[in-house]
Amino acid sequence: MWNWFYKLASPPHFYKTAGRLEPWLMWSAALLLVVGAYGGLVTAPPDYLQGEGFRIIYVHVPSAFLSMFAYMVMAVASAIGLIWRMKLAYCVAAAAAPAGAAFTFLALCTGAIWGQPMWGTWWEWDPRLTAELVLLFLFLGYIFLRDALRDTRQADRASAILAIVGVVNIPIIHYSVEWWNSIHQGPTLVKLETPSIAGDMLWPLLVMIAAYQLLFLGVLMTAIRTQVLEREKNARWVGDLLRG
Amino acid sequence: MTEFLEMGGYARYVWSAFGLSLTVLVIMVYWTRRSLRVTRQRLARRQQSMQGVGG
Numbered sequence: 001m002w003n004w005f006y007k008l009a010s011p012p013h014f015y016k017t018a019g020r021l022e023p024w025l026m027w028s029a030a031l032l033l034v035v036g037a038y039g040g041l042v043t044a045p046p047d048y049l050q051g052e053g054f055r056i057i058y059v060h061v062p063s064a065f066l067s068m069f070a071y072m073v074m075a076v077a078s079a080i081g082l083i084w085r086m087k088l089a090y091c092v093a094a095a096a097a098p099a100g101a102a103f104t105f106l107a108l109c110t111g112a113i114w115g116q117p118m119w120g121t122w123w124e125w126d127p128r129l130t131a132e133l134v135l136l137f138l139f140l141g142y143i144f145l146r147d148a149l150r151d152t153r154q155a156d157r158a159s160a161i162l163a164i165v166g167v168v169n170i171p172i173i174h175y176s177v178e179w180w181n182s183i184h185q186g187p188t189l190v191k192l193e194t195p196s197i198a199g200d201m202l203w204p205l206l207v208m209i210a211a212y213q214l215l216f217l218g219v220l221m222t223a224i225r226t227q228v229l230e231r232e233k234n235a236r237w238v239g240d241l242l243r244g
Numbered sequence: 245m246t247e248f249l250e251m252g253g254y255a256r257y258v259w260s261a262f263g264l265s266l267t268v269l270v271i272m273v274y275w276t277r278r279s280l281r282v283t284r285q286r287l288a289r290r291q292q293s294m295q296g297v298g299g
Binding site: 026037041042046051052053055056058059060063098099102105106109110113114116117215218219222223225226229230233238239242243 | 248251252253254257258260261262264265268269271272273275276277279280283284287288290291
């Protein structure tokens, strides 16, 4: 088991494995996106309060979920990099940031588009909305910080500390609708009782979340390969790879 | 079909949310793949020029 882990963590091996995995992740993501969008737009019944407008949930919740998931991947990988000085972990952290920023951007935009007809406003300085905006700034700050520091080791460490400190924002996003009086509606899926959503409305949402998850992993594979190549550019295996 | 596209009066909200999501996801995939390709090309050129200098 550890042998397998060490092998995977070796950059040339990871580079090859990630390249083989990526098309599978992308095709299964595409398939689930089609199924989930069909379920969300066609088979799910209209909501009794929000009518057909509630269908925005099928693109809003997955991007919001993935924005937090990508952040946790970035933060955990940063911590592993700091503690065990593992280069591949820093590659994972740096690779997760742009995708995370894209999901956060989508969560904010689809939320605004949903807010206009339901709340009568595109934006409100509400706890959850504000915390999600802070998440976008954390991703962007992480990216710009790495960009600004030319020394890779320095960039790795400084950006890792930023990522770890920013983790405090994640529970704030998640629990904000319970801690404060929020304009945002309460949780749909994650709570102790059964989810507050009917089965024929629920399955397309779960399929869409799975599709976004697979898409993120697919993008992550390619982005990690770019990071690995850049860092290992003087290694013999990269030389062989580029010649071959 | 028209009824489906109208989304009970929410057409511009529902379709713009789905359209924007699809657009951003496609750009994300394209941009990520492109930067791997560009990095490979740049490193290959760098390697060639270094071999030229080294003999």
